[in-house]
Amino acid sequence: MDRIRRNERLATMTRILSASPNRIFTLSHFGDLFGAAKSTLSEDIDILRDVVRYFQLGQLDTVTGAAGGVRFRPTVARRDALTFVQGLCARLSAPGRVLPGGFLYMADVLSMPDLVEKMGDILAGQYYAAEPDFVLTMETKGIPVALMAAKALGVPLVIARRDSKVYEGPAVNINYLSGSAGRIETMSLSRRAVREGQRALIVDDFMKAGGTAKGMTDMMREFAVTVVGLCVVMATREPEKKRVEGVRALMVMEDVDDAHDSAHIRPAAWLEEAE
């Protein structure tokens, strides 16, 4: 491959940009890689922007200024997001998914890489403007979705632990009211995980009363971190009043059908609004 043609540049740029979402690559970076002039690369990017838009592969932006360049975000069109979430709802509404105590078996869906990546992309898409510095989740089941949201946003994931005996150095512990168990629990976060003044996006798997989410927002206050958003894969309709405000869910779990151990699950209302 002596001469690198537009074909090759476009395919390579697509791979590089989409492998590092929300990261700005300078034209010089690609200039060095391809040995191409900036004017040529600008044309490449114009073509790529149209392609990405036409095939709804995400969003390609040119960022001007000193730290300028080009950046890819794996945003999902609202209609695609709704169709995808409807599919999840159908899957999770299947008989046998509701366990004793009203818990929903979601572990399989929450650890399929392609599904959690799409969920992460959809959630992250709502928070680019909020510019979070990291995504916070509470172990365990929310970690895959939270990691993928962090990837889409190009920021680290931070994991709060259920156990203060873990070996992550000096840690801040707080107590919170666990809605499901109805009792006081402890969560722990390593002091070195987060810096004062940062901005957090909270992502978790399931919310009933919102006790764990409330615990995470309290924890962020201890670290002097601003919470810019709070989202979950699944929220129960009841109680309607959660312990935290401004929760964005992908799905809402309505009442449980005891005869079939299944739940009525629907996409969250915001997914049905126009973009």
Added chain:
Amino acid sequence: MDRIRRNERLATMTRILSASPNRIFTLSHFGDLFGAAKSTLSEDIDILRDVVRYFQLGQLDTVTGAAGGVRFRPTVARRDALTFVQGLCARLSAPGRVLPGGFLYMADVLSMPDLVEKMGDILAGQYYAAEPDFVLTMETKGIPVALMAAKALGVPLVIARRDSKVYEGPAVNINYLSGSAGRIETMSLSRRAVREGQRALIVDDFMKAGGTAKGMTDMMREFAVTVVGLCVVMATREPEKKRVEGVRALMVMEDVDDAHDSAHIRPAAWLEEAE
């Protein structure tokens, strides 16, 4: 965009193939998407294969037969893998990383999406031929790397829990000897997470004596699942004889420098061998 040109097809195929690693896409799939003839698409794929190889973006294969098509794997060239792991070693050898008890603070590195994705790609690259049906990890810190390895392999992640009281339905519990605590612990795996006769790749974050890994292999025996590989991000040099065999680590932790709370960490030997 009335006429879809080769440029556009190549960029779009790159995005679609690399977003779903190890999944075979038929030519008809792309034919429907682009309205292009199979002969044209075959030429596209030939070009793309060369591009992917030239820029070391991974590996593009044409799979023949009834279920044939084209598939992308995010393999990492051995030399790139070594350079990347050397960078991780330098980072993790920094003063202050060793905590009381000889534990190494790795939580930050283990939850940076770009770092765990590359680790996952490197590890997965060694197991395509083994054709695992899923990746198994034990909560919590190994989940991000294990998820990314699962993504690269195009298979689900399965998470064993430390706590048998979690709400995932009927579960198998086993006891194992935890090397770090030197005591008997319990791990739990939902019965519906795994099917008899499947093949598992075990991925974990840290191995000292190998007690947890031994527990996971015992667990797989209970499910009549074959373990096709066992890998960890970091293994300690001591004890040299682990409780399991055939462990593939990315890094090896040598002795600890008590004066600086730092450890000597080097890339695993296999990364320095020719490919």
